[in-house]
Amino acid sequence: MIGSKINLKDMTLSDIEDFCLNLGEKRYRGEQIFRWLYKGISSISEMSNIPETFRIALDEKAYIGMVSIEKKYQSKIDGTVKYLLKLEDGNIIESVLMEYSYGLTACISTQVGCGMGCSFCASTIGGMIRDLSPGEMVDEILSMMRDSNRRISNIVLMGSGEPLANFDNVIKFLEIINSKAGLNVGMRHIAISTCGLVPQIKKLAKLDLQITLAISLHAPNDEIRKRLMPIAQKYTIKEVLDACREYIKITNKRITFEYSLIKGVNDSIENAYELSRILKGMLCHVNLIPINEIREREYKKTDSKGVKEFKAILESKGIEVTIRRELGSDINAACGQLRKNYINYMVRV
Numbered sequence: 001m002i003g004s005k006i007n008l009k010d011m012t013l014s015d016i017e018d019f020c021l022n023l024g025e026k027r028y029r030g031e032q033i034f035r036w037l038y039k040g041i042s043s044i045s046e047m048s049n050i051p052e053t054f055r056i057a058l059d060e061k062a063y064i065g066m067v068s069i070e071k072k073y074q075s076k077i078d079g080t081v082k083y084l085l086k087l088e089d090g091n092i093i094e095s096v097l098m099e100y101s102y103g104l105t106a107c108i109s110t111q112v113g114c115g116m117g118c119s120f121c122a123s124t125i126g127g128m129i130r131d132l133s134p135g136e137m138v139d140e141i142l143s144m145m146r147d148s149n150r151r152i153s154n155i156v157l158m159g160s161g162e163p164l165a166n167f168d169n170v171i172k173f174l175e176i177i178n179s180k181a182g183l184n185v186g187m188r189h190i191a192i193s194t195c196g197l198v199p200q201i202k203k204l205a206k207l208d209l210q211i212t213l214a215i216s217l218h219a220p221n222d223e224i225r226k227r228l229m230p231i232a233q234k235y236t237i238k239e240v241l242d243a244c245r246e247y248i249k250i251t252n253k254r255i256t257f258e259y260s261l262i263k264g265v266n267d268s269i270e271n272a273y274e275l276s277r278i279l280k281g282m283l284c285h286v287n288l289i290p291i292n293e294i295r296e297r298e299y300k301k302t303d304s305k306g307v308k309e310f311k312a313i314l315e316s317k318g319i320e321v322t323i324r325r326e327l328g329s330d331i332n333a334a335c336g337q338l339r340k341n342y343i344n345y346m347v348r349v
């Protein structure tokens with residue numbers, strides 16, 4: 001919103017259709033307008049198939065929101081690009097573009113800052129500033145597409161912020177980017193990562209979307225989890241896993257458990273056995289992430305031998321495991337590091 005004007009990018013196709021009807025126009029104008037937005041125009045005056053009188057009427061009520069690229073850093077190691085994007089109110093967020101064998105993947109933020117307080121994460125250090133609107137999340141994608149001049153095939157909501165704490169905006173964002181008339185990104189190509197907000201996981205399950213749900217577990221028991229993640233005071237691992245089982249039952253989708261390995265905290269052999277016990281029999285997969293060391297915290301990452309041993313134990317118990325590839329390590333592009341602590345290691349493009 002700017003004043004009383006509404007950002008067209010905050011609207012789904014059916015929102016825009018209703019908006020047109022309310023302005024006394026035909027419904028099909030909605031799709032015409034929606035299509036323009038995803039062709040990347042920046043002003044209503046560019047909508048050449050909309051009659052001028054309607055463009056003027058539209059301009060009185062609505063506008064096309066834009067975020068701008070404040071800075072851009074490219075990894076010399078693997079080409080990962082990190083963007084610092086400036087929102088209309090001057091807030092800065094980060095988004096990352098990564099190259100995988102299956103295509104270009106965008107990692108986007110869902111909030112400015114984060115209120116979850118995980119002790120190993122840089123995004124939460126300044127607290128939560130505000131939620132991002134659906135249009136701002138859409139614009140993270142559009143600006144990276146425009147800048148790279150390539151199609152983004154996969155999207156992960158794993159940047160700053162807790163997506164499920166911004167539930168309604170995130171769901172609207174998914175609907176917008178999934179639209180055939182828009183960016184047409186399939187739900188199967190989208191992943192959402194949450195620290196484990198139990199009621200919202202259950203709510204998401206009911207929507208039965210075909211997205212991948214990733215849960216930041218990071219500990220095999222509540223005692224360790226409470227040390228790392230304040231949300232563990234609110235929901236026990238059992239409650240989180242029960243919500244996950246409900247999610248799997250409804251969606252039939254495999255859940256990913258993210259487990260950041262921290263030396264001497266959650267990476268012992270006993271921790272690996274305990275983790276395999278609690279996940280036994282679940283349709284799931286574990287993604288091991290050697291913790292990214294951040295300046296503000298004393299945590300150290302598990303060495304690669306330790307990571308492999310941890311992985312081997314899980315596998316011996318029949319649990320599927322992957323080790324997350326570290327991308328953009330020279331530009332602090334890894335999740336959780338994005339707004340803080342970047343300048344020293346960056347290569348300015």
Ligand code: SAH
Nearest residue numbers: 121161162193194195216258291292335336
């Ligand atoms: N709020 C969401 C998304 C956060 S970022 C969530 O909690 O899932 C995505 C992942 O990066 C989460 O699993 C998060 O716990 C992890 N992460 C954050 N900081 C990290 C760090 N310093 N090293 C490794 N992983 C980190």
